[in-house]
Amino acid sequence: MYLNLCFLYSVISKLLDPQSAAIVGASPKPGTVGYVLLENLATRFKGRAYPVNPKYDVVELWGRKIKFYKSLLEVEDDIDVAVIATPAPTVPKILEEAGQKGIKAAVVISSGFAEAGNVELENWVKAVAKQYGIRLLGPNCIGVYNAYTNFDTQFLPVERAGRPPPGPIALISQSGAVATAIMDWAARRRLGMGFVVNYGNKADVTEVELLEAFAEDERVKVITMYMEGLKYPGEAKRLLDTVRRIAPKKPIVVYKAGRGSTAAQRAVRSHTAAMAGTYEMYHGLFKQAGAIEASSVREMFDMAKALATQPxxxxxxxxxxxxxxxxxxxxxxxxxxxxxxxxxxxxxxxxxxxxxxxxxxxxxxxxxxxxxxxxxxxxxxxxxxxxxxxxxxxxxxxxxxxxxxxxxxxxxxxxxxxxxxxxxxxxxxxxxxxxxxxxxxxxxxxxxxxxxxxxxxxxxxxxxxxxxxxxx
Amino acid sequence: MYLNLCFLYSVISKLLDPQSAAIVGASPKPGTVGYVLLENLATRFKGRAYPVNPKYDVVELWGRKIKFYKSLLEVEDDIDVAVIATPAPTVPKILEEAGQKGIKAAVVISSGFAEAGNVELENWVKAVAKQYGIRLLGPNCIGVYNAYTNFDTQFLPVERAGRPPPGPIALISQSGAVATAIMDWAARRRLGMGFVVNYGNKADVTEVELLEAFAEDERVKVITMYMEGLKYPGEAKRLLDTVRRIAPKKPIVVYKAGRGSTAAQRAVRSHTAAMAGTYEMYHGLFKQAGAIEASSVREMFDMAKALATQPxxxxxxxxxxxxxxxxxxxxxxxxxxxxxxxxxxxxxxxxxxxxxxxxxxxxxxxxxxxxxxxxxxxxxxxxxxxxxxxxxxxxxxxxxxxxxxxxxxxxxxxxxxxxxxxxxxxxxxxxxxxxxxxxxxxxxxxxxxxxxxxxxxxxxxxxxxxxxxxxx
CATH class of the missing domain: 3.40.50.261 (Succinyl-CoA synthetase domains)
Structure with a gap:
């Protein structure tokens, strides 16, 4: 069991901190998601980047020749993570190729799954990932921002959405747009955030596993979490246990949105298909487990800044x-x-x-x-x-x-x-x-x-x- | 009674919006309070400015010749306000000259009165003002900032403490430093504040009278008040009556500092010699009278901004x-x-x-x-x-x-x-x-x-x- 867990964590830490990444759906056309991802990973990422798109061969971009691969299988080197940004119906097949290639982690940016009513497609993707032992972040997410290596699957250009400098704070966010806005704000204020992760529909990798990964990473001094609600039965218990284990070693600051009555519940449901639960339940859970609760996004970072620097x-x-x-x-x-x-x-x-x-x-x-x-x-x-x-x-x-x-x-x-x-x-x-x-x-x-x-x-x-x- | 009140208000509105001002204690030496006041009023004020200091005659400053007067009595023109920034013991005599000259309003910047234990000196100043019918703001205050005319008795240079642009918000502040910091902050954010007044020891002109004056000024759309505590018996009742009369016509937003227990009371007492009173008393008073209560300085302006612009x-x-x-x-x-x-x-x-x-x-x-x-x-x-x-x-x-x-x-x-x-x-x-x-x-x-x-x-x-x- 212990070995198994270690193995899981190491795959997730590879997902957060890969040496190499393929971008499936990379595009040379400015203004597209595939272009921003390619620009992030081909020009700023400190690891190796492999653009995948059968429509292109070699394209000159940013003053150098960029080679596009027809498929993941065509890449000869090892790949730590496949970043997938192709239309939803194509994702199962691409994941299958990733599995055949031996890739163990994927970030699925694409939307059009459970959040749009396509539950079966999402289940299919889950099944393929499981079959090949791929750990999958998303779908329908902005994925990972790693300030140390610029492994960055945020698909908005830097001019529109700033990226924070490296630093001791990690953020796990249930909302992609909230994570984006926080990054832009932190960039302006020079607030150091080493990692930002948005897990989208949470088909596979959960906030609990991300917590575990950041608990192990010595560069992370404080873990912040933006949550709207949990989704599956038994999750509250797992979250409680995990926070309880980590909190005495590393501070966890949580902001739980969706506190109010009917309208708030309605908003959470339509946003992430999660159940907000009574706020009292979460409040009790966080308190018992030793998380520090913030009452707004801003307060979360006010606290994190102090926890990261003060005795x-x-x-x-x-x-x-x-x-x-x-x-x-x-x-x-x-x-x-x-x-x-x-x-x-x-x-x-x-x-x-x-x-x-x-x-x-x-x-x-x-x-x-x-x-x-x-x-x-x-x-x-x-x-x-x-x-x-x-x-x-x-x-x-x-x-x-x-x-x-x-x-x-x-x-x-x-x-x-x-x-x-x-x-x-x-x-x-x-x-x-x-x-x-x-x-x-x-x-x-x-x-x-x-x-x-x-x-x-x-x-x-x-x-x-x-x-x-x-x-x- | 009605006429008398009108007369009083018009003197106070002159205090806030004069056409001419003398600066007693004006100085050509950079880095002094008398220099900043002179610079404010001689270079930016839209009215006439008369520097008074017997030590100087004509000095070239800011590329032009500035004439200094020996005393207020030497000035031939009418003067609306005497701004006094000389050592505390000299203030009674200067006020006497102001009275002889027929000046009806004074801002006494100088400190060293009741706040430093010199209660008798302050009483003397009050008696002189009363004798000559002079309305006196201060002592121990930063006085008035009028963004429309730049009548500005703030004695810190603009580089260190910004001044906000004209706009619909007026501030009445019991603390000088808080008023200064708010102005600097508002200047950066381009928040329009037409008037800022700090009344210091409140020897004569009170917050209630300032409220009345701003109620009458059409340029003021919202009145904000920073209060630590009242000082004299009967003041709570007067404040209640005044707020109740004004509030339905013009919004009043109040932030009352000094809410807590012993330590807060101690802090208020040592700061403005005012009694903080139980916070519940103030809370009840504001609510009953129709003031809108803020829970911090920042929130006060968040609210004021909306009240000034929205239906x-x-x-x-x-x-x-x-x-x-x-x-x-x-x-x-x-x-x-x-x-x-x-x-x-x-x-x-x-x-x-x-x-x-x-x-x-x-x-x-x-x-x-x-x-x-x-x-x-x-x-x-x-x-x-x-x-x-x-x-x-x-x-x-x-x-x-x-x-x-x-x-x-x-x-x-x-x-x-x-x-x-x-x-x-x-x-x-x-x-x-x-x-x-x-x-x-x-x-x-x-x-x-x-x-x-x-x-x-x-x-x-x-x-x-x-x-x-x-x-x-």
Missing amino acids: TPRGPRVLVVTDSGGMGVQAVDALEALGLEVPEVPESIAKELKRELLPFAAVSNPIDVTGSATDEHYKIVLDMLLPTAFFDMALVVTLMQVPGLTKNLAEYIIGAKKYGKPIVAVNFGGSELVQKFEEALEDSGVPTYPTPERAAKALWALYRYSQVRRRL | TPRGPRVLVVTDSGGMGVQAVDALEALGLEVPEVPESIAKELKRELLPFAAVSNPIDVTGSATDEHYKIVLDMLLPTAFFDMALVVTLMQVPGLTKNLAEYIIGAKKYGKPIVAVNFGGSELVQKFEEALEDSGVPTYPTPERAAKALWALYRYSQVRRRL
Whole structure:
């Protein structure tokens, strides 16, 4: 059994990270799905790419000659994955050829299967895959984006849909369009996402297996999941067991869409033919298993960013440092609403702080260095308080609009990482200084957020994860 | 009494929208507060500016000769507002000169009053202002930003803290730094904010009077308020009465910071010496009076943007159109959680839609035109459903990453405004197409949001406002 599982995982990791790929349905005609796939794999993929299309022989593209194969069987080299983007009725035959060629993994992009009412065709495809021992992702999916090798079966051109840089976050998405939009958004924000997978109709490879594969991949530090609903009996139990096993080792952040009543159920059903189930059921399942639940796509990545870069806190006590009293108040509101603590600064330390900061600074928690603060004031507070046993993490508000702050402040905040406690920052505004400052922090592993509420939720996720680690 | 009130309001509107201003403490030295104020008012203000500083005579600045006056009394022309940025102890004497000169309004930027423990000095300033009938904003404030005339007493340079373009939103902020950060953020997003006022220690002019002034100004379509707490006995009652009177005519959106327990109270007290009060008290007050409450600064502007541009809906029924089933599901979740309705499409219309849209489109509500949609599919849905009596507003999700959509879609959505019902859009991503599309919509008065949750909250605010209008 163990060997068998290992074998399965290694095929799935090949599906996610192949050395070679065939593109069946590759096309030299710009504007087609087959062209985008060919461009992705022939010009950016770090592995070997084999275009398959009987209509073409050798075509000059991107300044070089591209050879098209008549069929998979014509390719002489080994192929890790067959990417299939031909009309639905042709897929069973192509899969059969893949099987004969000894290919063990396929991504079926094509639509026109169960989602369009063609359940029998989908069952036929499943049967062929099973017969040849092919693990199949899809059909009706955007497949895989691997930022490390640019194995990329997303069929929208880069100009329209950006691709994120490599990084510690993996996404498993039930919705193709949501995955595409997330990638485009992450690309703009330089959010590192090593892997994005959309499994479409889930004829074979399931989200549970993808979870397992990412659990094993050391480049993945946080797994995010966008889910609408499960499909088959027994899946909830398997998901529960898998999350429970993985979560203590690697954080899993889940956003479950389709929470509401009839209209939400109707929407889920018509979208992925999945049953949304009562939201309470999923909520209970995630909580019990140790997944961290987000209440929106954005929040999922706010949390993932912190989980991927910050150490696990030892407790719920947050130090708040701010140059805006108003932002400090908002931070405390948000932290307390989430059940985190904002304890007072012990009197002896407060006295010492009083000497070092401006006379009108507030030296209790939140510590308000005021709008007249300099970079050094933040350094003093962080160095004096973060190493003590009184605080488990820090939320640092830096409204850079005040006159005394410079980009050097980033170094001081990054420097405080040496105390081994989570630090998140809040920046708000739009000037170049704000943007540069944010980039400096993010590039050195200090996640930044535009509002105190979002930063607080990220700290909450870290604290929640510390409990998952402890409990399980 | 009526005449007296009118007189008061006209002085306050002069304070917010003067034709002429003196800058006491103006300085030719870059990097000082007096320099930024001088630069604001001498180079960008559309009215007349009179620098006052006995240390200087005529100085060449920005390629022209700037005359400095020795005192306010030396200026021969009439002055609407004295902007005072000299050390705190000098302020009473300067106010006295303003009074002798017949100036009726002053913005005192200087700090070092009650907020620093100098209560007597602040009382003295109040007494002088009262004696001469001067209405005084501050002290310890950033004062006024008027985007129409660039009357701008914000003392941070534009490079560090952006200024928003003119527009229908006014902000009354208890926190100076929060106001500054909001302006910088709004400037980047091109969010139109005609007026921003921070009242600092509130020695004289109060938030209630500012509310009254904005209620009267036709350029202001929505009033936003950032509050931490009230200060004096009887203020809650006055605020309640004022909001109740204004709200049915002009929407008021409030974000009250300082909601939590001891730590939040502590933070508010040390920040503005105000009592946070129980949050429940404020919540009850706002609800009763007809203010729309936001739960964060960002949400306040999400709502304000919709209230400033959209008609009042007749009911809670939302039409959801989407090209991503997943986003549709999220929208329904969010709408239903807020008590809005997502009714089914009547069968006869659904049949007709079925003929016009793609065969695998979902024609119930949410209507999923699918990732294969073209611009025209959105037009068909909006034209067929929005004019009917079945829907009161529309939430349109346009993930522009899908291949069939172009920037023309913006025109169709903007065109649907003719049905006189609120429309908000959801866009997510980062490519240039997404950004251009968003700008086109926003510039034509269709507010866009990056997540379905935020768009739903904006529709909720519109519905809530329709109830305020009806009820009061």
